[in-house]
Amino acid sequence: MAELGEKPFRGRQVYKWIYKNRVFDFERMTDLKKDIRSVLRENSFIGLPSVAARQKSEDGTEKFLFALEDKNLIETVLIPDDYSGRMTLCISSQVGCPLGCKFCATGYLGYKRDLSVGEIVGQVLAVREMYGDGVFDNIVFMGMGEPLLNLDNVVAAIEIMIDPIGLKVGAKRITVSTVGIAPGIRKLAESGFKVNLALSLNATNDKLRRELMPIGKVYPLEKLFSAIREWTGVKKRRITFEYILFKGLNDRREHALELANLIRGIPCKINLLAYNPVEGADYQRPEEEDVDCFAEFLYPRAPAVTVRKSRGKDIAAACGQLAGKKGYDAYHG
Numbered sequence: 001m002a003e004l005g006e007k008p009f010r011g012r013q014v015y016k017w018i019y020k021n022r023v024f025d026f027e028r029m030t031d032l033k034k035d036i037r038s039v040l041r042e043n044s045f046i047g048l049p050s051v052a053a054r055q056k057s058e059d060g061t062e063k064f065l066f067a068l069e070d071k072n073l074i075e076t077v078l079i080p081d082d083y084s085g086r087m088t089l090c091i092s093s094q095v096g097c098p099l100g101c102k103f104c105a106t107g108y109l110g111y112k113r114d115l116s117v118g119e120i121v122g123q124v125l126a127v128r129e130m131y132g133d134g135v136f137d138n139i140v141f142m143g144m145g146e147p148l149l150n151l152d153n154v155v156a157a158i159e160i161m162i163d164p165i166g167l168k169v170g171a172k173r174i175t176v177s178t179v180g181i182a183p184g185i186r187k188l189a190e191s192g193f194k195v196n197l198a199l200s201l202n203a204t205n206d207k208l209r210r211e212l213m214p215i216g217k218v219y220p221l222e223k224l225f226s227a228i229r230e231w232t233g234v235k236k237r238r239i240t241f242e243y244i245l246f247k248g249l250n251d252r253r254e255h256a257l258e259l260a261n262l263i264r265g266i267p268c269k270i271n272l273l274a275y276n277p278v279e280g281a282d283y284q285r286p287e288e289e290d291v292d293c294f295a296e297f298l299y300p301r302a303p304a305v306t307v308r309k310s311r312g313k314d315i316a317a318a319c320g321q322l323a324g325k326k327g328y329d330a331y332h333g
């Protein structure tokens with residue numbers, strides 16, 4: 001609006017129409033003068049990511065393949081929670097991902113580009129457009145990409161999400177999940193938002209972590225845990241550690257003990273999840289009894305432990321299975 005020579009409050013009006021009222025047509029923004037509406041129409045457009053395909057799992061999980069303006073594809077997943085009956089929206093922050101974690105289908109795609117603020121928020125708007133405002137309670141940055149590598153846009157998107165005249169999602173209902181970009185954790189803490197942080201830990205020693213997640217070479221556990229201690233200190237909140245169990249690699253008692261030692265003194269909860277097989281990766285899913293055994297051993301040694309069920313496995317929407325373009329072929333057989 002400033003660029004068009006208009007008063008800044010006009011920008012606020014348009015903002016409210018788009019995010020609060022979900023009106024995507026300038027003509028329907030009735031408190032704007034007609035000439036402003038036509039200038040806006042000539043100089044700009046409002047575009048949501050379009051649904052290129054969608055799939056519903058037998059467990060109720062729904063996966064959307066969104067096409068962006070430049071035809072790149074990303075995935076967004078709507079996940080029902082067994083216990084609370086609430087829905088969680090899992091959104092992407094990049095097209096592909098540069099970090100190449102060995103258990104993740106997105107990692108095998110490689111990196112194309114970061115998502116813009118509009119493309120991040122657009123996923124939320126597009127799903128609300130289909131199902132209404134109350135469709136989900138929680139938003140997690142656990143889709144394609146590493147959010148802390150696109151931190152400026154992620155922070156700007158969060159600002160719109162938590163704004164009462166924006167998307168009006170409580171900050172405590174938003175979780176940013178990282179594989180461990182230590183400086184990004186510090187920067188996110190400085191942003192002052194009361195969002196949650198989840199760390200995809202998956203290994204209790206640097207050797208295995210480096211093997212599973214090459215970013216472990218840049219930020220070994222010592223560096224990472226110093227950033228995490230700062231986060232829990234500044235935020236006075238607990239962090240969630242995600243721990244994917246791989247058969248024979250990190251699912252034994254000794255690993256559970258190492259894990260308990262590693263997180264000692266940190267306000268946290270641990271989510272355990274059995275590995276979901278992805279094409280090209282040579283890892284195996286542990287038996288259910290081994291996961292239970294691991295959890296039982298950990299319970300008395302950790303503040304809180306949850307065994308998470310994989311959701312949407314039948315449509316490759318579970319953790320680590322999002323694959324964008326490659327996924328497109330799967331939607332269409």
Ligand code: SF4
Binds near residue numbers: 099100106145
């Ligand atoms: S797990 Fe996350 S950071 Fe690792 S490759 Fe997949 S999307 Fe990237």
